Amino acid sequence: MLSYRHSFHAGNHADVVKHIVEMLIIENLTQKEKGFYYLDTHSGVGRYRLFSQESEKTAEFEEGIARLWQRDDLPEEVQRYVDLIKKLNYGGKELRYYAGSPLIAAQMLRPQDRGLLVELHPTDFPLLRNNFKEFKNISVKRDDGFQQVKATLPPKERRGLVLMDPPYEMKEDYDLVVNTIVEGYKRFATGVYAVWYPVVLRQQSKRIVKGLEASGIRKILQIELAVRPDSDQRGMTASGMIVINPPWQLEAQMKKILPYLTNVLVPEGTGSWSVNWIAPE
Template sequence: MLSYRHSFHAGNHADVIKHIVQMLIIESLQQKEKGFYYLDTHSGVGRYRLFSEESEKTAEFAEGIGCLWQRDDLPEEVARYIAQIKKVNYGGKELRYYAGSPLIAAQMLRPQDRALLTELHPTDFPLLRNNFKGFDNIQTKRDDGFQQLKATLPPKERRGLVLIDPPYELKEDYDLVVKAIEEGYKRFATGVYAIWYPVVLRQQTKRIVKGLEATGIRKILQIEFAVRPDSDQRGMTASGMIVINPPWQLEAQMKKILPYLVKVLVPEGTGSYSVKWITPE
């Protein structure tokens, strides 16, 4: 369905939504002085050259980060996200690199915060390890990311964000996401869990939603961004983030900025968005 290696899709419209949500959650956690734990279950390599062979093959970033890069009318939340991407481009005007979720987190972490980045892909893991070897508070591990919710939770900080972003190459990934959340939530019910998902076939997305509803977990917010209506044709029509225990501001923040993103990223008028509760408090 989707290429396992994120380098083919770095900076696309799905990344824009995912990383804005990630940034807003981290900002919320940092409103308290106490440190927190960040777990990235499917990290990729963390940093992507947008003019690599993989990125140029699809050029998906042109319809994502590329649409926002030089605009001067950005909502403040989107401007802060662009500032994160500018850091990996050395503050310059030219867009050459894209920061994956591990690097966005790394750029935002304070000395009292810590992170675990896991990646199983045999080619991607050495690149991930090399990209983050200079960060004292970040550990990288070649392992099954789903298992880390069982192995590392609850964190000693008792505060944290778990980002789950599997490739969904296998149909089982949809069920594994729900199982991983169940395992993690048993151990760390107060943590924030953010699950990214693609909409390729709507029925598969519904599997995650129904699975999470069946767990009995409360406070589950669903944020979705579509570039075109659902279709039986090949390809991703939309993507979203499901957030368990979302910061109280997140719903309002996303309702504010998603209309702007629909207008800018999908100028042909086929785009849409939704922000709704799967299960309220």
């Protein structure tokens, strides 16, 4: 079952939070001269035209990146994120393209760093491969991203970020996330793991939290932005990032950023945010 394509959702409020967290983690990793490994388990195509048939069908970016695009009061961390997206848009006058997580990373990786982008979707994989053929230190592979966590850890660099952003098309994905992290952590306990999750039905996303709580892994931070209260109606009400071994500054950075994002991305006043430790150090 491979019907999910991220192009329908590129640049929405969930992407904004996900990619700011990703950027902040990579900024921290690049503070040391030694190289690191970046693994993106569900890469999509990596770069999206916001006026494509898919994006225009939902226009979710209008409630995400578009609300930040021309503002002059952005917090410095949010400004750096917007600047990354503006690089794709020929200086940023017009918002036409959006970066997926692979392209956020590719813009930040240094020559000594190494990336692996994994995608299974038969339509998205060739596009991903084409979009990253110019990046010498990034490999692209068609495979199950969960399997690549087991196959490639620990990395030779001994430092790294594993970004896990599955489509959650199947309920099993919630348990697969937990099982894959536990397996990866056994191999690479010092790595940073960042997992995106949607809140469609709260009890499903809670499966990840409860699974990680039961794993015994420590230093697990949960970051969430809701656009409206939990509901049993159709549609995503919130999304978040669960980060294992987060940089020490990340908690404070997101507590500063999220109130701003909530006000700007959810002007209706129905939004809320949270930053909590699932398991402290």
